[in-house]
Amino acid sequence: MTNSYSWGAKWIIPIDQPPIENGCLTVVDGVIASLEPNRQSDATEDLGEVALIPLFVNAHTHLEFSGLSEPLGEPGMLITDWILQVIKYRSEQTAEQKNAAVADGLKESLVCGTTGIGEIATHAWFQELALTDDILVRCFVERLGSSEIASAQIEEAKNWLANHAVNDVWYPGVSPHAPYSVSDELFQGLIDWAIAESLPTAMHLAESREELQFMETGKGAFRDLLETLNVPLPTYTKRRPLDYLKKLSLAPKPLVIHGNYLNVAELDFIGQHPHFNVVFCPRTHAYFEHEPYPLKDLLRRDIDVAIGTDSRASNPDLNMLAELQEVHRRFPDIAPEKILEMGTLAGARALQFENQMGTLTPGKRGEFLTIPLEPTMTPLESILNIEF
Numbered sequence: 001m002t003n004s005y006s007w008g009a010k011w012i013i014p015i016d017q018p019p020i021e022n023g024c025l026t027v028v029d030g031v032i033a034s035l036e037p038n039r040q041s042d043a044t045e046d047l048g049e050v051a052l053i054p055l056f057v058n059a060h061t062h063l064e065f066s067g068l069s070e071p072l073g074e075p076g077m078l079i080t081d082w083i084l085q086v087i088k089y090r091s092e093q094t095a096e097q098k099n100a101a102v103a104d105g106l107k108e109s110l111v112c113g114t115t116g117i118g119e120i121a122t123h124a125w126f127q128e129l130a131l132t133d134d135i136l137v138r139c140f141v142e143r144l145g146s147s148e149i150a151s152a153q154i155e156e157a158k159n160w161l162a163n164h165a166v167n168d169v170w171y172p173g174v175s176p177h178a179p180y181s182v183s184d185e186l187f188q189g190l191i192d193w194a195i196a197e198s199l200p201t202a203m204h205l206a207e208s209r210e211e212l213q214f215m216e217t218g219k220g221a222f223r224d225l226l227e228t229l230n231v232p233l234p235t236y237t238k239r240r241p242l243d244y245l246k247k248l249s250l251a252p253k254p255l256v257i258h259g260n261y262l263n264v265a266e267l268d269f270i271g272q273h274p275h276f277n278v279v280f281c282p283r284t285h286a287y288f289e290h291e292p293y294p295l296k297d298l299l300r301r302d303i304d305v306a307i308g309t310d311s312r313a314s315n316p317d318l319n320m321l322a323e324l325q326e327v328h329r330r331f332p333d334i335a336p337e338k339i340l341e342m343g344t345l346a347g348a349r350a351l352q353f354e355n356q357m358g359t360l361t362p363g364k365r366g367e368f369l370t371i372p373l374e375p376t377m378t379p380l381e382s383i384l385n386i387e388f
């Protein structure tokens with residue numbers, strides 16, 4: 001027997017087509033069956049003066065920090081000082097505490113209306129925690145380290161994934177951490193693996209001025225950090241994020257995490273390779289007091305920009321609506337429709353979940369978020385201004 005239910009609402013905002021006024025959304029057996037402008041006649045239940053929108057996709061986070069009640073350090077701190085605090089915090093967490101934090105982060109995400117997550121995993125929590133079909137997780141196994149341990153790092157990651165049962169809610173990916181923490185050998189090995197196994201690939205890139213300085217000269221705060229940590233310095237030749245982008249572009253689905261300080265040639269390169277996604281983490285960006293984010297430069301080139309919370313180590317929570325509202329505050333002239341698309345469809349595309357979520361479209365998961373409308377505002381403005 002089929003299970004069918006229809007909700008009527010003042011507005012339905014499907015994302016992939018114009019908003020439907022006085023619409024009716026029908027879900028059959030957990031899958032969206034139809035959207036029609038026939039609120040009065042066909043709805044099983046009328047939700048009233050609300051907008052229905054797709055649930056959010058958080059394209060970048062590190063759930064192992066979800067146990068933190070506030071970000072580490074303080075706003076505007078040097079990123080390398082923050083990294084030292086991250087390392088210290090992580091070293092004090094047991095495997096059980098990390099798993100519990102991941103579970104908390106999944107729960108918090110769901111409560112905030114997020115059902116797609118791009119997770120950077122430093123330990124194999126996914127082998128132990130049972131995921132429900134409420135949330136889809138693209139789990140990027142993160143690797144970092146010097147050339148000496150590159151093959152061991154890759155081997156371990158391969159074993160993690162090989163030992164994980166394939167299912168409908170968990171999907172693998174790979175993440176070379178960042179230019180300052182990944183040797184050329186490890187980076188190349190991970191890219192080769194991503195190509196061989198068709199794995200999406202996420203890399204933190206062009207996040208800080210200090211990172212660019214280290215790439216350019218081998219000096220500065222990151223050199224100090226690596227010396228403090230007593231890890232071997234990479235044998236750098238002068239380079240730019242573009243050198244990484246060229247290699248990442250060979251992978252089937254590359255994600256540039258942050259990209260705060262990409263130059264024109266790098267923005268152009270990404271624009272010329274439409275399989276790239278860039279992930280903007282608005283409140284984390286604000287926390288570090290970076291220079292203004294090049295969001296308009298990205299969008300002008302038709303680059304697919306998704307939104308991430310990053311972790312609770314640099315953000316007070318994992319609430320995607322708060323991220324979209326932050327984008328709206330910082331970029332008031334970017335169309336609200338575009339901002340909502342970044343938090344839903346663009347994230348779904350980045351994680352290759354677009355056949356299942358990201359829009360209210362027949363055939364996708366029968367789930368939506370209900371947002372009360374502010375009478376003096378358009379539905380999109382209501383969403384980006386509502387207090388919660």
Ligand SMILES: [Zn+2]
Binds near residue numbers: 062
């Ligand atoms: Zn991150």
